[in-house]
Amino acid sequence: MAGKWRCSSRQPTEWLKGKVIGSGSFGTVHLAIDSSTGALFVVKSAISDAGITSLKNEASILENLDSPYIVECIGKDVSFAENGEIKYNLFMEYMAGGSLSDVAQNFGGALNEKLIRASGAVKLADFGCAKRLNDNKVSSSKMSSQRYNGIGGTPLWMAPEVLRNEALNFAADIWSLGCTVIEMATGRPPWGLDATSKNPMAALLKIAKGHELPEFPRHFSAEGLDFLQKCLERDPEKRWTSEKLASHPFVTGKPTYTTVCSRKEVAFSPTSVLDVASYDSEYDDDSCSQDELVSRVPISLKCYFMEQNFLLPKHASENQLDSSDNWITVRSR
Numbered sequence: 001m002a003g004k005w006r007c008s009s010r011q012p013t014e015w016l017k018g019k020v021i022g023s024g025s026f027g028t029v030h031l032a033i034d035s036s037t038g039a040l041f042v043v044k045s046a047i048s049d050a051g052i053t054s055l056k057n058e059a060s061i062l063e064n065l066d067s068p069y070i071v072e073c074i075g076k077d078v079s080f081a082e083n084g085e086i087k088y089n090l091f092m093e094y095m096a097g098g099s100l101s102d103v104a105q106n107f108g109g110a111l112n113e114k115l116i117r118a119s120g121a122v123k124l125a126d127f128g129c130a131k132r133l134n135d136n137k138v139s140s141s142k143m144s145s146q147r148y149n150g151i152g153g154t155p156l157w158m159a160p161e162v163l164r165n166e167a168l169n170f171a172a173d174i175w176s177l178g179c180t181v182i183e184m185a186t187g188r189p190p191w192g193l194d195a196t197s198k199n200p201m202a203a204l205l206k207i208a209k210g211h212e213l214p215e216f217p218r219h220f221s222a223e224g225l226d227f228l229q230k231c232l233e234r235d236p237e238k239r240w241t242s243e244k245l246a247s248h249p250f251v252t253g254k255p256t257y258t259t260v261c262s263r264k265e266v267a268f269s270p271t272s273v274l275d276v277a278s279y280d281s282e283y284d285d286d287s288c289s290q291d292e293l294v295s296r297v298p299i300s301l302k303c304y305f306m307e308q309n310f311l312l313p314k315h316a317s318e319n320q321l322d323s324s325d326n327w328i329t330v331r332s333r
Contacts, residue, residue, distance in 0.1 A: 011075025012036070012091060017043065026051035026128065031094070041074055044090045047081055052088040054128035059090055061127040071095060071125040095123065100184060110187035113217075113224055117253060129153045131168065155204055156189050161236055163208035171236035174245070178231025182214055185224075190214035223250040 012034040022029035027046030062073040075091035159175035179190040191214045227250035230240040
């Protein structure tokens with residue numbers, strides 16, 4: 001929802017930087033405290049050009065958002081790193097409960113369907129790779145498609161049309177929602193992949209060019225399976241909108257939806273997209289070199305796969321947490 005710039009009213013002018021609570025390819029996230037009020041918040045910091053660009057994009061996106069379901073931005077500033085480099089900081093609301101991944105780990109790595117469907121104070125965060133659709137006059141259910149260069153994000157959660165660098169609209173987010181529900185239910189990334197997979201580029205080609213869907217949780221109810229089918233239609237025109245999904249019995253808890261599929265009607269995908277037999281012949285691993293596979297990926301993902309864990313988000317190690325126990329006073333420039 002459109003609203004006034006929200007990164008101003010409570011912006012700290014002097015604050016203490018605490019321990020690292022997260023990290024990624026673009027920068028780090030520290031716990032922080034406002035020296036004047038004692039309020040806790042988090043500060044996302046970046047030094048690299050790519051990281052600063054990402055944080056500035058996130059700040060720009062949040063400038064026009066005002067929703068109780070989005071982590072609040074409370075300010076931004078520029079400081080200096082120990083080596084004298086300019087550091088861009090974005091101040092964000094502190095969510096003490098952690099991420100959904102943290103919650104899942106507390107329940108054995110995956111969430112029961114009742115927990116997935118339960119109401120709670122869940123908020124969206126991390127808009128560094130977000131893109132703004134310019135046609136504000138068109139409703140979200142009829143948003144005209146737009147093409148973008150430099151699409152970013154986590155590839156295994158991306159819709160097939162995004163990996164093919166085709167037209168982009170809100171339907172791509174619905175696909176990602178379905179992938180996230182699968183991750184919540186299974187404790188694993190969609191498509192059955194992990195950091196030890198040997199051919200991630202071939203997997204991306206499978207998502208972009210194949211016909212299968214990620215494997216659905218076999219323990220899900222008929223409502224849950226139907227919800228995933230509505231999210232994970234390969235044809236974006238057939239995917240349900242967020243408005244429709246909000247009234248789905250998987251969300252409302254009211255099993256009144258008349259066309260919910262049965263378990264037998266759900267076509268489960270192979271347990272791994274790396275099953276050679278399920279590949280189209282033109283993408284067979286035996287007939288394509290790695291360079292050829294990379295060249296066929298419609299958008300550049302090379303930097304993404306240079307990271308040690310190509311699927312799993314980077315979290316701060318215990319050593320990182322221990323090394324940041326001392327609070328550091330920071331003043332805005």
